[in-house]
Amino acid sequence: xxxxxxxxxxxxxxxxAGLALGSIYGLMCVGxxxxxxxxxxxxxxxxxxxxxxxxxxxxxxxxxxxxxWAGSALGSxxxxxxxxxxxxxxxxxxxxxxxxxxxxxxxxxxxxxxxSAQLILxxxxxxxxxxxxxxxxxxxxxGLGSSLASAAWEVGLPGDGGSIFINQARxxxxxxxxxxxxALAIFMSRTRLGxxxxxxxxxxxxxxxxxxxxxxxxRIAFGLGTALTxxxxxxVATYYPLQPYVGLxxxxxxxxxxxxxxxxxxxxxxxxxxxxGVVQQMSALILPTQLQTTAIFVIFLLVVFFMPQGLFGRVSxxx
Amino acid sequence: MLKIDALSVTxxxxxALDQVSIRADEGEFIAIVGPNGAGKSTLFKAISGTVAAASxxxxxxxxxxxxxxxxMRPHRGIAHVPEGRQVFKSLSVADNIAxxxxxxxxxxxxxxxxxxxxxxLFPVLAERRDQLAGTLSGGEQQMLAIARALAxxxxxxxxxxxxxxxxxxxxxxxxxxxxxVHKTEGMTVVLVEQRAVEALSSCNxxxxxESGRIVLQGSQADLLGDxxxxxxxxxx
Numbered sequence: 001x002x003x004x005x006x007x008x009x010x011x012x013x014x015x016x017a018g019l020a021l022g023s024i025y026g027l028m029c030v031g032x033x034x035x036x037x038x039x040x041x042x043x044x045x046x047x048x049x050x051x052x053x054x055x056x057x058x059x060x061x062x063x064x065x066x067x068x069w070a071g072s073a074l075g076s077x078x079x080x081x082x083x084x085x086x087x088x089x090x091x092x093x094x095x096x097x098x099x100x101x102x103x104x105x106x107x108x109x110x111x112x113x114x115x116s117a118q119l120i121l122x123x124x125x126x127x128x129x130x131x132x133x134x135x136x137x138x139x140x141x142x143g144l145g146s147s148l149a150s151a152a153w154e155v156g157l158p159g160d161g162g163s164i165f166i167n168q169a170r171x172x173x174x175x176x177x178x179x180x181x182x183a184l185a186i187f188m189s190r191t192r193l194g195x196x197x198x199x200x201x202x203x204x205x206x207x208x209x210x211x212x213x214x215x216x217x218x219r220i221a222f223g224l225g226t227a228l229t230x231x232x233x234x235x236v237a238t239y240y241p242l243q244p245y246v247g248l249x250x251x252x253x254x255x256x257x258x259x260x261x262x263x264x265x266x267x268x269x270x271x272x273x274x275x276x277g278v279v280q281q282m283s284a285l286i287l288p289t290q291l292q293t294t295a296i297f298v299i300f301l302l303v304v305f306f307m308p309q310g311l312f313g314r315v316s317x318x319x
Numbered sequence: 320m321l322k323i324d325a326l327s328v329t330x331x332x333x334x335a336l337d338q339v340s341i342r343a344d345e346g347e348f349i350a351i352v353g354p355n356g357a358g359k360s361t362l363f364k365a366i367s368g369t370v371a372a373a374s375x376x377x378x379x380x381x382x383x384x385x386x387x388x389x390x391m392r393p394h395r396g397i398a399h400v401p402e403g404r405q406v407f408k409s410l411s412v413a414d415n416i417a418x419x420x421x422x423x424x425x426x427x428x429x430x431x432x433x434x435x436x437x438x439x440l441f442p443v444l445a446e447r448r449d450q451l452a453g454t455l456s457g458g459e460q461q462m463l464a465i466a467r468a469l470a471x472x473x474x475x476x477x478x479x480x481x482x483x484x485x486x487x488x489x490x491x492x493x494x495x496x497x498x499x500v501h502k503t504e505g506m507t508v509v510l511v512e513q514r515a516v517e518a519l520s521s522c523n524x525x526x527x528x529e530s531g532r533i534v535l536q537g538s539q540a541d542l543l544g545d546x547x548x549x550x551x552x553x554x555x
Contacts, residue, residue: 195410203405203406205369209367210419211471212421213390
């Protein structure tokens with residue numbers, strides 16, 4: 001039965017590839033969900049934060065002595081770790097100078113809760129970053145050249161042979177993405193600051209009555225969301241070529257994932273991204289690769305149609 | 320302790336509070352009664368800083384409260400139990416109480432003590448500690464809102480319509496608890512209520528607020544003896 005073996009083999013192959021990619025998509029979605037969940041701001045510049053994270057990794061590895069000192073593989077993971085604090089600070093600065101003017105408690109009383117201004121600001125930021133990157137980095141696609149990007153682990157299947165190949169760069173990136181998401185979930189559910197962030201998201205006015213500084217919570221949330229997305233970008237850079245418009249390729253996945261999982265649930269956002277990764281890879285088994293994105297949106301529309309609150313979102317009762 | 324002097328607040332051109340002056344001394348129980356829309360909640364929001372004062376002063380222990388940023392005011396010892404409870408529905412009961420203790424940055428020992436204190440007052444919250452606050456009944460949510468406020472060990476407790484939407488039996492229970500806290504801990508309490516009988520019968524002094532103005536003030540005996548208060552608010 002060589003046909004059956006082939007089907008099992010390629011299904012498992014697609015599933016493992018989908019889980020690795022989906023985990024990375026999950027982390028991107030978590031970045032978006034942290035900002036939306038806590039600030040109620042839809043950040044349209046999220047794809048550009050991802051792109052900047054990728055370029056940071058690129059220049060940290062090829063632009064410094066990191067590559068010679070640690071090698072292209074280890075070096076790129078050092079860059080991933082370095083991107084977190086840097087982009088956290090970048091995010092808090094963007095919040096302090098721009099976002100705080102169009103979000104927070106003071107806009108709750110306005111007609112559209114500041115949403116028009118937020119849309120214009122984040123969309124504008126996205127265009128400025130995209131075109132700024134074009135000027136600074138140029139339009140030619142670049143690559144990090146990590147030695148893991150073209151290396152694979154071969155895993156033999158039990159029984160009568162056959163084996164699947166797991167791309168090392170994607171697998172490591174996926175594992176790190178899972179680790180970061182778990183760490184974030186623990187931070188949000190166990191620590192005092194994490195609970196404070198959730199309280200500020202749940203009821204900003206009541207949080208103020210508790211002595212929680214909601215503006216500071218929003219700054220932390222925007223910093224976290226920016227850092228998570230940039231880290232996801234640095235992870236993507238270990239296996240994917242980059243150019244200034246690369247964010248656009250992923251931003252669609254981010255929105256679809258976040259909506260799938262429920263707009264304000266961090267865990268849900270991760271599962272949403274994971275599902276998209278798996279669907280995208282599995283669909284390649286039966287559909288031409290050009291239709292991968294179509295498959296994602298068929299699933300997306302089905303979920304929106306039958307479960308508009310998302311797979312993991314609560315039916316909210318905000319009164 | 321709390322001194323409000325000639326406070327005016329405007330809402331989009333409308334005068335919600337007009338030259339209101341109120342005082343609460345250390346350990347006092349102050350009741351503020353008045354009809355719907357008299358500006359009672361606005362008064363508390365001005366104290367907590369979620370609405371801005373147009374003119375007048377608010378001071379706590381002699382320091383100008385209006386100069387303190389709103390999220391820093393609870394750190395000065397003020398706890399505000401808002402109208403409509405406003406518990407954090409997506410957080411557990413225990414986490415809601417923990418948020419009330421935010422100004423204390425609780426350490427383990429102190430936190431256990433805080434929990435025991437509010438659980439003794441409201442045993443039902445101990446049973447439901449891991450439940451999401453949004454799944455509690457109205458009465459339980461009100462208890463949680465009060466427990467959350469007490470967790471911060473405030474010196475001044477602002478209670479906005481704690482009986483709203485509750486059955487008379489639960490409302491009585493809530494009033495009893497407030498009395499207990501006031502008597503055993505000597506906490507200064509300012510209570511805003513539509514249920515004038517309950518409010519006035521627990522207070523030391525009281526104010527009657529109508530259309531943003533203080534129309535009457537006095538001791539408990541003065542207010543309970545006032546003809547107009549008896550007719551309009553007590554229905555006798």
